[in-house]
Amino acid sequence: MTTPPKPYSPRDWSSHPPIIAPDYKSTPLRGATKPLIPIRQSLSELTGPVFGQDSLGELDNDLTKNGRKDGEPLGERIIVSGKVVDELGRPQPNMLVEVWQANAAGRYVHKVDQHNAPLDPNFFGGGRCVTDDQGVYRFYSVKPGAYPWGNHPNAWRPNHIHFSLFGPSIATRLVTQMYFPGDPLLDLDPIFLSSPEKARDRLISEFDLSLTEEEFALGYRFDIVLRGPWETPMETA
Amino acid sequence: MTKGQTPSQTVGPYFAYGLTPEQYGYPLASIASPDLRTPDVEGRQIRIEGRVLDGKGEAIDDAMIEIWQADPQGRYAHPADPSYNKGRGNIAFKGFGRCGTGTDPENRFIFDSVKPGAVDDSQAPHINVIVFMRGLLSHLYTRIYFADEADANAKDPVLLSVPEDRRDTLVAAREESGGTVVYRFDIHMQGENETVFFDV
Numbered sequence: 401m402t403t404p405p406k407p408y409s410p411r412d413w414s415s416h417p418p419i420i421a422p423d424y425k426s427t428p429l430r431g432a433t434k435p436l437i438p439i440r441q442s443l444s445e446l447t448g449p450v451f452g453q454d455s456l457g458e459l460d461n462d463l464t465k466n467g468r469k470d471g472e473p474l475g476e477r478i479i480v481s482g483k484v485v486d487e488l489g490r491p492q493p494n495m496l497v498e499v500w501q502a503n504a505a506g507r508y509v510h511k512v513d514q515h516n517a518p519l520d521p522n523f524f525g526g527g528r529c530v531t532d533d534q535g536v537y538r539f540y541s542v543k544p545g546a547y548p549w550g551n552h553p554n555a556w557r558p559n560h561i562h563f564s565l566f567g568p569s570i571a572t573r574l575v576t577q578m579y580f581p582g583d584p585l586l587d588l589d590p591i592f593l594s595s596p597e598k599a600r601d602r603l604i605s606e607f608d609l610s611l612t613e614e615e616f617a618l619g620y621r622f623d624i625v626l627r628g629p630w631e632t633p634m635e636t637a
Numbered sequence: 638m639t640k641g642q643t644p645s646q647t648v649g650p651y652f653a654y655g656l657t658p659e660q661y662g663y664p665l666a667s668i669a670s671p672d673l674r675t676p677d678v679e680g681r682q683i684r685i686e687g688r689v690l691d692g693k694g695e696a697i698d699d700a701m702i703e704i705w706q707a708d709p710q711g712r713y714a715h716p717a718d719p720s721y722n723k724g725r726g727n728i729a730f731k732g733f734g735r736c737g738t739g740t741d742p743e744n745r746f747i748f749d750s751v752k753p754g755a756v757d758d759s760q761a762p763h764i765n766v767i768v769f770m771r772g773l774l775s776h777l778y779t780r781i782y783f784a785d786e787a788d789a790n791a792k793d794p795v796l797l798s799v800p801e802d803r804r805d806t807l808v809a810a811r812e813e814s815g816g817t818v819v820y821r822f823d824i825h826m827q828g829e830n831e832t833v834f835f836d837v
C-alpha cells in the first residue's frame with residue numbers, strides 16, 4: 401500500500417473544551433495563550449503507535465481482579481463497554497483503550513492523592529483493553545466514588561473513569577473522562593462543564609440492562625467517536 | 638451521517654499509575670516507556686530532556702509527554718508509511734515514548750532514543766510531541782527540531798509556516814556530555830517564549 405493516507409478531519413473545537421477555562425483553576429497558568437498554528441498533515445501526523453492485543457496483560461481488562469491481594473475489591477461491580485467509531489460511524493477495530501479510576505470510596509492509589517478515604521488493598525484502578533473487529537471494547541471494574549478536590553470550596557468530582565485512546569494515528573489521539581448518568585455533581589463540575597454544552601452528553605455513559613450480567617455486575621455503555629477522514633463535500637464526482 | 642467527536646478532558650493529576658506505571662513504580666506493565674531504543678535499530682543514540690514550564694516559569698511536575706518519531710532511516714513503524722512493508726529490519730523499534738515529569742528531581746522529561754531521519758524530501762528531521770497535564774483540557778501538539786540541522790530546518794515547510802520570531806521555540810539545543818548527545822527542549826506553556834503548538 402503506497403497510497404498516502406487521507407488526512408483527518410480537524411479537531412472540532414466546537415466539541416472540545418477551550419485551552420483555558422477559568423472556572424477550572426489550573427488552566428489559566430497552564431494553557432497555551434497564543435493561537436494554535438495550522439499544520440498540513442504529513443506522514444508524521446497520519447501515523448502513530450500501533451498497540452494490538454499483544455500489548456495486553458492477562459488481567460488488564462478486569463480491574464476487579466488485577467489488584468487483588470487477598471480478596472475481592474469493595475464496591476458495586478460494573479461492566480463498561482462501548483463502540484469506538486470515527487465520525488462516519490465506522491468501527492475502529494484493534495484499538496488500545498487505557499483506563500484508570502478511583503476506587504469505590506473515591507480514592508486513587510496515586511501517591512499524591514491525599515483524600516481521606518480508604519484505599520482498597522484489593523483494588524488498583526488501572527487497566528486496558530483492545531477493541532474487537534467491530535470496534536467494541538469491554539472491561540470489568542467497580543463503580544468509582546466521587547472525590548473532593550481543591551478547585552473551589554466544597555468542590556467534588558463526579559464519578560468518572562479516565563480514558564486514553566490513540567486511534568489510527570497521533571491525529572486521532574484522545575484522552576477523556578467517562579461519567580455516569582444522573583450524577584448530581586455533573587452540573588457543578590468545571591471540568592465536565594468545560595466541554596461545549598452541545599457535546600457534554602457524549603461524555604455520559606448510559607445504563608444498559610443488556611450489558612448487565614445477572615447477579616454479578618451492572619452494565620454501562622460508553623461509545624467513543626474519534627476524528628474521521630477529512631471530507632471535502634465539493635469533491636463529489 | 639457524521640457523529641460528533643467525543644470531547645477531550647484533562648488527563649488530571651493521577652494518570653501515572655494508569656499511563657506510566659513502571660516509571661512511577663506501580664505494579665502494572667507499561668505499554669511505553671521513556672526509553673525508545675531497541676537493539677535492532679542503527680543510528681545515533683540521543684537523549685532528549687526538558688521541562689514543562691507554566692505561566693510563572695515553574696516546572697510542572699504532573700505533565701505527561703508523548704513522543705512519536707521515525708527511525709534513523711526516516712521510517713515510521715506504522716502501516717501508512719510506504720516503507721513499512723518493505724523489509725524494515727528494525728521491527729522492534731516502535732518510535733513511541735511516554736514520560737511523566739513527576740519522577741525527576743528537576744521535573745524533567747528524559748527520553749533515550751535515536752535521532753530520526755527525514756521522513757520525506759521536504760521536512761527536516763523532527764520528533765512529534767503530545768503534551769498532557771492537569772489543567773490542560775485538550776492535549777497539545779508540538780514538534781522537536783534539531784539545532785544541528787540548520788540547513789534542513791531552513792527549508793522545512795512546517796517551520797516556515799511559523800512566524801520567524803517563534804521558530805526557535807521548536808528547535809532543541811544540542812549539548813554533549815560524557816559522550817552522550819543531549820537535545821534540550823523546554824516546553825513553555827505561556828510567556829514571551831511560549832512554545833508553538835499546532836492545530837494538528
Ligand SMILES: [Fe+2]
Nearest residue numbers: 560562649651
Ligand atoms: Fe479523576
